[in-house]
Amino acid sequence: MTADLTFLLQAAADTAGAYGHFPGVGARGAVWIAAEVHLMFAAFVLGVPMFAVITELIGIVTKDPKYDTLSKEFTRLLVFAYSATALWGAVLVFFLTTLYPRFWNHMTEIFHLSMWIYVGVFFVESFTLYLYYYGWDRWKAGRAKLGHWGLGVLLNVWGTIVMFIANGWLTYMMSPPSGATPQGLPPEVSLWNAIANATWMPINIHRLIGNAVFGGTIVAAYAGYRFLSAKTDEERAHYDWMGYVGNFIAISTFIVLPFAGYYLGREIYEYNQQMGITMMGGFMSWLWIVQAVLIGVLFLAANYYLWIGMGRIPGAERFMPYTKWMLLVLVVGWLVWATPHTMIASREELAAMGGSHHPFLDVLGVMSAKNTAVNLMILTTFLSFLLYRRANKRPVVPWARSGTIVQSAMFGIAVAVVVGYGIAGYFVPDIVRIGYSVYQVLTVLACIIGVTVVDLALVRGAESRGAIRWGRMPERSQYALFVLAVTFTWLMGLMGFARSGIRQHWHVWEVLRDTSPFAATPPLGAAANMISVCVVIFLALVAFIFWLGGLAEKAVAKPAARA
Amino acid sequence: MWLTNLKVGAVGLLVILFYTAVAHVIPQLQSEVPQAVALGDDVSPAVLAATGEQVYNGAGGCTACHGLGTRAPNLLTDYAGQGPIGARCQQRLDADCKRYLHASLTHPGDSVVLPFANIMPDVARQLGDPRAVWALVAFLQAQGGEITVTADDVQSAAAREAPASGGGEAVARSATMDPRQLLQEHACTGCHAIDGAGPPIGPSFDGIGSRISANQIRRGILDPDAEVTRGFEPFAGMMPKTFGQQLSAAQLEAIVQFLANRK
Numbered sequence: 064m065t066a067d068l069t070f071l072l073q074a075a076a077d078t079a080g081a082y083g084h085f086p087g088v089g090a091r092g093a094v095w096i097a098a099e100v101h102l103m104f105a106a107f108v109l110g111v112p113m114f115a116v117i118t119e120l121i122g123i124v125t126k127d128p129k130y131d132t133l134s135k136e137f138t139r140l141l142v143f144a145y146s147a148t149a150l151w152g153a154v155l156v157f158f159l160t161t162l163y164p165r166f167w168n169h170m171t172e173i174f175h176l177s178m179w180i181y182v183g184v185f186f187v188e189s190f191t192l193y194l195y196y197y198g199w200d201r202w203k204a205g206r207a208k209l210g211h212w213g214l215g216v217l218l219n220v221w222g223t224i225v226m227f228i229a230n231g232w233l234t235y236m237m238s239p240p241s242g243a244t245p246q247g248l249p250p251e252v253s254l255w256n257a258i259a260n261a262t263w264m265p266i267n268i269h270r271l272i273g274n275a276v277f278g279g280t281i282v283a284a285y286a287g288y289r290f291l292s293a294k295t296d297e298e299r300a301h302y303d304w305m306g307y308v309g310n311f312i313a314i315s316t317f318i319v320l321p322f323a324g325y326y327l328g329r330e331i332y333e334y335n336q337q338m339g340i341t342m343m344g345g346f347m348s349w350l351w352i353v354q355a356v357l358i359g360v361l362f363l364a365a366n367y368y369l370w371i372g373m374g375r376i377p378g379a380e381r382f383m384p385y386t387k388w389m390l391l392v393l394v395v396g397w398l399v400w401a402t403p404h405t406m407i408a409s410r411e412e413l414a415a416m417g418g419s420h421h422p423f424l425d426v427l428g429v430m431s432a433k434n435t436a437v438n439l440m441i442l443t444t445f446l447s448f449l450l451y452r453r454a455n456k457r458p459v460v461p462w463a464r465s466g467t468i469v470q471s472a473m474f475g476i477a478v479a480v481v482v483g484y485g486i487a488g489y490f491v492p493d494i495v496r497i498g499y500s501v502y503q504v505l506t507v508l509a510c511i512i513g514v515t516v517v518d519l520a521l522v523r524g525a526e527s528r529g530a531i532r533w534g535r536m537p538e539r540s541q542y543a544l545f546v547l548a549v550t551f552t553w554l555m556g557l558m559g560f561a562r563s564g565i566r567q568h569w570h571v572w573e574v575l576r577d578t579s580p581f582a583a584t585p586p587l588g589a590a591a592n593m594i595s596v597c598v599v600i601f602l603a604l605v606a607f608i609f610w611l612g613g614l615a616e617k618a619v620a621k622p623a624a625r626a
Numbered sequence: 627m628w629l630t631n632l633k634v635g636a637v638g639l640l641v642i643l644f645y646t647a648v649a650h651v652i653p654q655l656q657s658e659v660p661q662a663v664a665l666g667d668d669v670s671p672a673v674l675a676a677t678g679e680q681v682y683n684g685a686g687g688c689t690a691c692h693g694l695g696t697r698a699p700n701l702l703t704d705y706a707g708q709g710p711i712g713a714r715c716q717q718r719l720d721a722d723c724k725r726y727l728h729a730s731l732t733h734p735g736d737s738v739v740l741p742f743a744n745i746m747p748d749v750a751r752q753l754g755d756p757r758a759v760w761a762l763v764a765f766l767q768a769q770g771g772e773i774t775v776t777a778d779d780v781q782s783a784a785a786r787e788a789p790a791s792g793g794g795e796a797v798a799r800s801a802t803m804d805p806r807q808l809l810q811e812h813a814c815t816g817c818h819a820i821d822g823a824g825p826p827i828g829p830s831f832d833g834i835g836s837r838i839s840a841n842q843i844r845r846g847i848l849d850p851d852a853e854v855t856r857g858f859e860p861f862a863g864m865m866p867k868t869f870g871q872q873l874s875a876a877q878l879e880a881i882v883q884f885l886a887n888r889k
Contacts, residue, residue: 241874251803256876291630333848333870336745337687337752340697345690346655353649360641542637549641568659573751577659584657591649595642602638 081165082579090162091581092593097158099556099597100604101151105229106270106555107605108144109222110278111137112192114312116215123208131203133305134215136612137282138196143608145192149185163579166570172247173257174232181228188221223271230266231258236571237562238262238334243574261334265327266562272320277551279313284548285609287541290534300534306544307372313547314365314448318441318511322504329497331565338572342565350561350587352401357554359397362440364543364550366393369447371540377529379454392443399436404428431488434500438481438507442474445511449518456525466521470514477510552601556594564590658685660753663761665780671764671773674780678765681758686749688762698746699739702769712771724774727763735866744866756783805884808877812869828865829855831885840886847878 085093115134122130159167171178195214202211238261242249248257286305293299332339341347370386373379402424426432449470460466484499491499564584568577576582585593663677682688691697701711708714715723730737734746750759757780764775802808809815809831817828834843845852850865873881 241877252874252876256874259875261875288630288634291634292627335747336743337747340690340745341657341687344697345687346657349652349655352652353645356648357645542633545634545637546641549638550645553642553645564657567657576754582659586654586656587652588650588654591646595646598642599639 081163083162083164085158085162089581090158090579094155094158094162095593096597096600097151097155099559099594100601101148101155102559103552103555103597103601104144104148104151104604105226106274106277107281108141108148109219109226110274110276111141111144111281112215112218112222112278113275114278114282114309115141116212116219117312118308119212119215123212129301129304133308135196135199137285138192138199140285140608140612141192142196143611144605145189147604147608149189163570166575169245169247169571169575170232170235173235173243173254176254177228177231177258181225184221184224184228188218188225191218191221226270226274227263227267228258230270231260231263233562234260234262234266236569237331237338237566239571239574243571245575262327262330265323265330269320269323269327272316272323273555275316276313276320277555279309279311279316280544280548280551281309281605283309283313283544285309287544288609290536290541291538296534303375303533303536306541310365310368310544310547311448313551314444317361317365317551318444319508321437321441322508325500325504335572338565341567342561346584347561347564349403350557352403353587353591354554354557354561355397355401357550357557358437359393359401360550361547361554362393362397362444363390364546366390366444366447368540368543368547369451371537371543373451373454374537375532375535376451376454377532378457379451382450382454385450386447389443389447393440396436396440396443399427399432400440402428402432426489429489430500431485431496434488434503435481435485438503439478441507442477442481442510445514446474449514452518453522455528455531456522457528458521458525460521460523463521466517470517470521473510473513473517477506480506549598549602552598553594556597557590560590560594658687660685660755660758663755663758665757665761665777667777667781669777669780671768671775674761674764674775675768675773676765677758678761678763678768681753681762682765685753686758686762687752691745698742701766710769712767712769714770715767716771721774723767723771724763724779727766728759731759731762759783803876803880805880808873808881812872817865829858831888833888835886835889840882843885844878844882847873847881 082090084090088096115137118130118137119134122128122134191214195211195218198211198214202208235257240248240252240256240260242252243257248254283306286302286309290299290302290306293302328339328343331342343351366389370383373382404425458466481503484503488496488499566572567584568582569575570577663681665674665677688701692699692701693703699705699711703710705711705714708717711727712723715727719726726737731749734748735744738744738746749762750756753759760775760780760783764773767773767775809818809820814831819830820832822832829837838846842853848870869878
């Protein structure tokens with residue numbers, strides 16, 4: 064009894080004043096929404112500048128003004144989005160200080176210096192953005208244009224630094240360095256040790272790529288909306304082209320995102336096996352089935368958009384018969400990827416399955432099958448891009464036929480290697496099988512790089528089978544772009560929940576315990592409700608920003624028209 | 627225009643609703659938060675085992691590995707023809723079974739069952755309540771064996787060990803940066819000779835810096851089976867693969883640099 068009483072007193076003493084109350088959704092819900100919406104806007108304002116600076120450079124190199132117009136159009140939206148990002152960041156900080164004061168004290172105790180630096184860099188970043196946007200027309204030619212582009216690069220550099228600093232805080236919560244205590248860090252562990260923790264760099268890389276994908280999908284969705292509401296053929300052609308560019312950037316960067324995910328997962332396992340198991344095989348195991356559903360939709364929507372887009376390219380008819388086979392690979396790959404394997408099951412479910420694993424699905428649910436499936440889906444998507452790109456071109460180089468055969472051979476070898484390692488994975492120990500996934504990934508990357516290099520040389524100076532009829536796209540194609548944007552936004556929310564949820568009842572893993580009423584990580588259904596609320600808030604605000612952008616555009620256009 | 631807005635909004639909402647529905651259709655699992663177990667001074671073995679079962683299926687997180695047959699040995703059902711854990715433990719150790727089970731929960735690295743890897747966390751640290759650990763022991767003994775955990779075990783553990791869960795105070799891991807101390811703490815010198823002394827189970831640390839690079843040393847610590855030194859093939863697989871989790875990055879580098887400089 065005495066021990067029980069001591070325990071309760073201890074818990075009460077530690078918990079008193081540690082948490083605040085928020086009406087309605089509760090403290091956790093409030094922080095969840097603020098953090099997630101802030102993160103989505105942060106991804107927007109980090110992803111879109113990447114897009115802007117790339118398209119501006121293409122405009123400089125090709126001297127095609129439409130790239131410059133596109134780049135500026137998106138930078139204008141950034142000005143509004145920055146305010147929203149800062150506002151939600153302030154909301155998050157206020158919620159943390161008032162609702163989780165003990166946790167926030169712990170974080171500021173360790174990270175105060177980096178927080179000051181963060182604010183400083185954010186200031187510099189904001190002013191770089193203003194210079195970049197408002198200096199667009201002033202520095203539009205010659206060396207000044209290059210200087211202006213340099214501002215865009217700087218904007219990305221500042222943004223990346225800001226993100227890396229914030230990533231140090233959140234990854235510290237997942238993988239704090241040895242020696243960390245609720246009181247802070249011991250003298251021999253520096254601030255840099257806390258920032259550059261085990262999962263810092265994997266998260267940095269994953270988010271960097273993720274932001275580029277996100278920027279691409281948002282750009283594509285914006286273009287899709289403007290296409291649907293366009294009044295003239297010229298407008299339709301412009302926004303059709305913009306949608307294609309956005310989708311291209313989103314999918315080409317998305318293809319490498321799973322590899323960054325593997326890296327992050329591996330580091331989580333390296334840091335703490337238990338955390339890795341909780342993530343992949345514990346109560347969170349079903350989350351990956353939901354993730355597979357989302358990623359399957361992303362692959363299907365992106366390919367669908369490309370296949371419809373081939374309808375506006377003269378010469379693409381010759382590739383259309385292949386699309387049904389590519390669809391088959393994507394659907395089968397999707398089904399394999401979404402097959403459950405090592406799941407927490409009740410006694411009744413175990414009895415119904417006749418064991419801990421399903422007798423048939425067991426074979427498809429393992430990583431050998433899943434890695435093979437996803438790599439084949441990536442190769443198929445790359446093939447869709449290749450066919451799209453080649454559709455209206457007739458190569459004139461004398462080695463065109465041989466080049467195409469070499470490209471086909473590269474695809475064939477890549478498929479053979481991926482499938483071969485996939486099958487071999489069933490007959491080797493775990494540690495060897497994990498190594499096989501690296502070979503599969505490297506093979507796919509080598510194939511993509513090799514085929515692209517050959518293709519660039521092969522279509523140099525190629526004859527055109529006819530110009531792409533920009534704007535001649537059925538409306539349903541644009542809805543595929545919306546599906547991509549909404550899906551990727553929801554996927555970000557889901558992965559945020561996964562990353563944060565694997566800490567379970569720890570604010571800082573095995574250092575600072577969550578003793579609030581919301582300590583338990585909620586089940587996926589409840590989490591999905593929260594994710595959906597965040598996505599709706601974010602998309603509604605983005606729509607508002609786009610509308611504001613449209614107003615500004617009209618305001619500029621009217622005086623120009625009068626002049 | 628309004629029709630377009632409506633259609634776009636509807637598509638977005640439908641997609642969001644679809645994913646929300648998928649997440650609701652699948653099994654709803656929530657993480658369990660360790661709670662202080664309520665055990666009286668005269669707690670019976672049956673109550674202990676019942677409490678242990680709750681911990682086993684809940685906050686202990688045991689079912690994430692035990693019972694799947696791939697990550698850890700089965701405990702509640704037969705393993706390797708020796709019966710469930712209570713039966714096989716008692717047959718082998720009899721009176722010491724209780725101590726063995728307790729030690730395997732609090733120092734799991736000392737009693738890894740081959741061919742499984744040493745991936746189990748310290749359960750006492752996870753639960754933060756020493757009484758819950760004894761309840762778990764009782765539950766495991768009840769799987770085909772006799773419960774020998776007593777109320778005294780529970781109460782003395784509670785009195786001896788300060789509870790950790792309430793305030794979130796966790797046991798700090800070693801933070802030393804002294805490579806020699808780290809080698810000692812992690813029992814490296816139990817297999818690798820240093821300064822001319824020690825068993826030849828693994829390659830000697832003397833002169834290791836002239837034989838292999840710092841990168842190879844680092845890899846050897848993190849992934850010991852990736853490359854087995856010639857002559858030591860019979861001992862392949864013996865070295866734990868968990869130093870990546872046990873050491874901080876700075877500690878790992880301290881060891882790597884220390885060994886790389888031993889030329």
